[in-house]
Amino acid sequence: MELNLIQEKFKSLFETSGDIYTSPGRINLIGEHTDYNGGFVLPGAIDKAMYCDIKPNGTDTVRAFALDLEEYAEFGLGENDLPAKSWAKYIYGVCREMIKRGATIKGFDTVFAGDVPLGAGMSSSAALESCFGYAINDIYKLSFDRFELAKIGQATEHNYVGVNCGIMDQFASCFGKEGSLIRLDCRSLEYQYVPFNPKGYRLVLVNTCVTHELASSAYNKRRQSCENVVAAIKKHHPAVELLRDADLDKLKEVANEVSPEDYIRAEFVIEEIQRLLDIPAYLEKGDYETVGKKMYETHIGLSRKYEVSCPELDFLNDIARECGVSGSRVMGGGFGGCTINLVKNELYDGFIKRAIESYEQKFKIKPKVYDVVIKDGARKL
Numbered sequence: 001m002e003l004n005l006i007q008e009k010f011k012s013l014f015e016t017s018g019d020i021y022t023s024p025g026r027i028n029l030i031g032e033h034t035d036y037n038g039g040f041v042l043p044g045a046i047d048k049a050m051y052c053d054i055k056p057n058g059t060d061t062v063r064a065f066a067l068d069l070e071e072y073a074e075f076g077l078g079e080n081d082l083p084a085k086s087w088a089k090y091i092y093g094v095c096r097e098m099i100k101r102g103a104t105i106k107g108f109d110t111v112f113a114g115d116v117p118l119g120a121g122m123s124s125s126a127a128l129e130s131c132f133g134y135a136i137n138d139i140y141k142l143s144f145d146r147f148e149l150a151k152i153g154q155a156t157e158h159n160y161v162g163v164n165c166g167i168m169d170q171f172a173s174c175f176g177k178e179g180s181l182i183r184l185d186c187r188s189l190e191y192q193y194v195p196f197n198p199k200g201y202r203l204v205l206v207n208t209c210v211t212h213e214l215a216s217s218a219y220n221k222r223r224q225s226c227e228n229v230v231a232a233i234k235k236h237h238p239a240v241e242l243l244r245d246a247d248l249d250k251l252k253e254v255a256n257e258v259s260p261e262d263y264i265r266a267e268f269v270i271e272e273i274q275r276l277l278d279i280p281a282y283l284e285k286g287d288y289e290t291v292g293k294k295m296y297e298t299h300i301g302l303s304r305k306y307e308v309s310c311p312e313l314d315f316l317n318d319i320a321r322e323c324g325v326s327g328s329r330v331m332g333g334g335f336g337g338c339t340i341n342l343v344k345n346e347l348y349d350g351f352i353k354r355a356i357e358s359y360e361q362k363f364k365i366k367p368k369v370y371d372v373v374i375k376d377g378a379r380k381l
């Protein structure tokens with residue numbers, strides 16, 4: 001990232017200089033759509049991030065410039081000051097969520113940019129929220145801890161963006177650690193760092209470069225299905241608060257009380273939560289072939305049961321299988337974006353060549369490839 005471009009723009013717009021903060025996007029090895037069900041996830045922060053130059057301006061107005069889009073916005077921080085531009089809503093939302101939690105925030109000037117690809121399932125929006133959350137917390141000495149910053153980012157999605165997301169993305173962006181994945185219990189927010197250095201393998205993302213519309217409403221609908229099933233199970237088992245507390249037997253009991261669609265969604269989630277429990281032990285043993293098999297299982301579940309895949313992602317998954325890639329699956333919310341692939345070193349070149357050529361031939365779009373590098377979370381530079 002060309003930080004000096006951000007700094008130069010800041011100087012030319014605001015005739016002063018500020019401080020630079022950053023927060024990254026994330027990958028997730030396995031554990032998809034489990035976070036809002038209280039289950040486990042295994043994400044890691046990556047070397048693609050959002051960066052902002054920021055300084056209080058002594059007024060009540062935020063003056064913000066999105067360098068990648070060449071767009072400017074000005075807004076106040078009152079309850080009724082929601083800006084029109086979608087990127088500005090994230091910054092405003094973070095401020096509002098902090099104010100709701102008792103913070104005093106005044107106006108500031110900022111220029112931001114990033115290299116997290118948009119709509120690729122790598123959490124560019126969480127990176128933006130966490131970058132500003134961390135920065136504003138620091139410049140106004142607000143003393144929110146990283147847990148609260150992650151929750152502030154998540155609440156921004158819920159209340160100002162309209163996506164009822166879980167906590168995984170913001171947590172990974174705030175808590176990322178170089179070289180480690182994070183095994184996060186999304187209910188208690190207990191977490192452990194799991195060193196990830198798969199000898200003999202590479203982790204690579206292949207971006208379909210498509211984002212299907214309505215992804216956010218489809219996402220919210222999935223979450224609603226899970227909640228419907230929990231409500232049904234709870235009638236028989238009052239202790240069940242989230243699908244995390246259920247199992248396949250409890251699900252079967254309510255087969256006639258929920259819609260077939262809700263049933264199959266919940267079945268996927270319960271299976272996925274279970275899959276996750278086994279993974280750290282395999283990682284510890286260095287058994288990446290089994291980890292990879294589980295990734296394929298996740299893909300099949302996400303595609304056929306949870307129905308958040310798309311032809312482009314399924315195509316890349318098939319290619320991975322045909323090339324002998326150890327593990328491959330759709331990553332993130334779905335409906336486009338990337339597959340994440342665990343591939344033996346010696347198969348890497350052949351797989352990438354075949355994935356690019358055959359995808360381009362079929363969909364007339366050149367996919368993008370990113371080698372995953374696990375990096376630190378939100379920080380001041």
Ligand code: GLA
Binds near residue numbers: 034166167
């Ligand atoms: C999106 C959401 C996350 C999570 C994933 C699916 O990235 O923001 O909270 O639900 O989808 O695992």
